[in-house]
Amino acid sequence: MSAVRPTRSITRRGFGIVGTGVAQEKRRFTLAVVGSIVYGAMTVADAWVLGWATDHVVVPSFRDGEVAKGAAVVAFLLFMSVALLRAWGVIVRRLIGGIVYYRLVASYRRQVTRRYLALPMRWHSQHPTGQLLSNANADVEATWSVMMPLPMAVGVVAMLVTAVIAMLTADVVLTLVGLVVFPLLFVINVGYQRLLSPRVTRAQELRGRVSAVAHESFDGALVVKTLGREEEETARFTAVAEELRDANVAAGRVRSVFDPIIEMLPNLGVLIVVVLGVERALAGDIDAGAVVQVAYLFTVVGFPVRAFGWVLGELPRTVVGWDRIQAVLTATGDMPYGRESLPGEGAVRVDVEGVAYAYVPGRPVLDDLDFTLRPGTVTAVVGLTGSGKSTLASLLDRLVDPDAGSIRLDGVDVRSLGHEALADVVALVPQHTFIFDDTVRDNITLGADVDDARLRQVLDLTQASGFVDALPDGTSTQLGERGTTLSGGQRQRLALARALVRDPRLLILDDATSALDPDVERRILTALASSTAAGDGPTVFVVAYRKATIALADEVLFLRGGRIADRGTHAELVERSPEYADIVQAYDRTREAP
């Protein structure tokens, strides 16, 4: 995020964005402004009551040597009424203003998150997680934080107008002092915020970078330690931490110059008012109450005037935050889902026809693929690293759409299936397992209605019952962030159970059993293959790396450079393709090497 210079067009755009927010929360915002106006008017009224009490209670009491009781009671009632109304104004402004802000933040967070989920994997692979987190958090907050001081700034206008009227009724000469001090205060505030804002924005950016570097170092702690890179990592962190320190000091310098001026200016005004006012009171031109009233106004109006500065200072952040969230909200490339559902039940037939796919235009990763997965069979795909196996798995699960050709399930193009219909039919177990910070049960069901007997069945099938039962609370055990309390093989078994519990009609395993020991893997896959062969399981497509797994498949697709180089049973391919035989041999050598 680059610091935006507060130019006029930024101010104009900023107010445009603020308008969008106000329009979205019209009623609540209006109420917050009413609260703010009441607060402003009552602040001025307070000064007036003080003036009135000076003239009608304080001065007569000194003059007559006894308290004017009737007037004192009236003054007390006036003070109390004004104080209550003022308190009501503050509560409404703060409470409703806060609600407006939090509602807008929540609404835009929801929109951004919904958009993320609608955008295709192709978009996600080009946007790092850190950036997405920042969009949903910091950018949304930066856009709307202007809404916090906004009702106060609007109310301050009403306050200043009433203050000037109140001063005019007190004394014209003292009003002139106000007419110099207030605008001066306003101009200094605006200048202050304009100087401060880019520095604060920069510090915020750097805070993000500091946590990103720290996050990366902690995440990669193993690499850092094993390769002895502690010093380099510390130096990398120190560099950004020092930049952040300098940015904070730069912002602090601006504050140290302006804060005293802004604090001092109203006091200077009070001094002038007292000097001028006392002279005029002694000359008999005005009452003492008028001097007290105007002097008091100077002390209370100074602070709210700052709200203007805050609003103007926030606008550049508003614009930057808005642009960043709009980049997500207007991102295109959605994969629209159809409305069809797949008739029938049981394992599906998959027809892949003329499929091509490229991550980078002109450089196809998969090209001209034609094959059929017969219902209720197990097909393994074998190929060198980078030959396109995972990409093919993503296409079958419609995480991406092919650039050419089609993929049909029981004759229905996957693009015409509804989102839920597709999720009901196909399950993909990816290379990297994700475990939620939740219980074993919820990690498997993901909210689906699954009874205990079925849960037990899939845990048995995936050879997970043993270790799950050994956990402190069995299936109710909380697994911690990313399931760090489990071994890689245990995580993979839960991921398999998660897919199987949904009774998919097409199961895609993308190297999903790599962390299992060969014996456990063989048992799981044999059970799966036999249920499939018995007409009770899904069609299985497996990206495989072990000879034993590959040998279980009814058919093997041998992928080379994104094309099918050969296909047949494992035995047939070993016999006719030395290249294939070499790859499979090499797989086992690398995988089983100690």
Ligand SMILES: Nc1ncnc2c1ncn2[C@@H]1O[C@H](COP(=O)(O)OP(=O)(O)OP(=O)(O)O)[C@@H](O)[C@H]1O
């Ligand atoms: N998100 C991406 N953006 C650009 N290119 C990609 C992306 N993902 C994969 N590729 C490229 O596409 C090609 C095929 O990748 P893919 O992951 O499908 O291969 P694979 O056969 O599964 O490899 P491995 O056996 O190493 O998992 C590779 O050359 C890879 O660099």
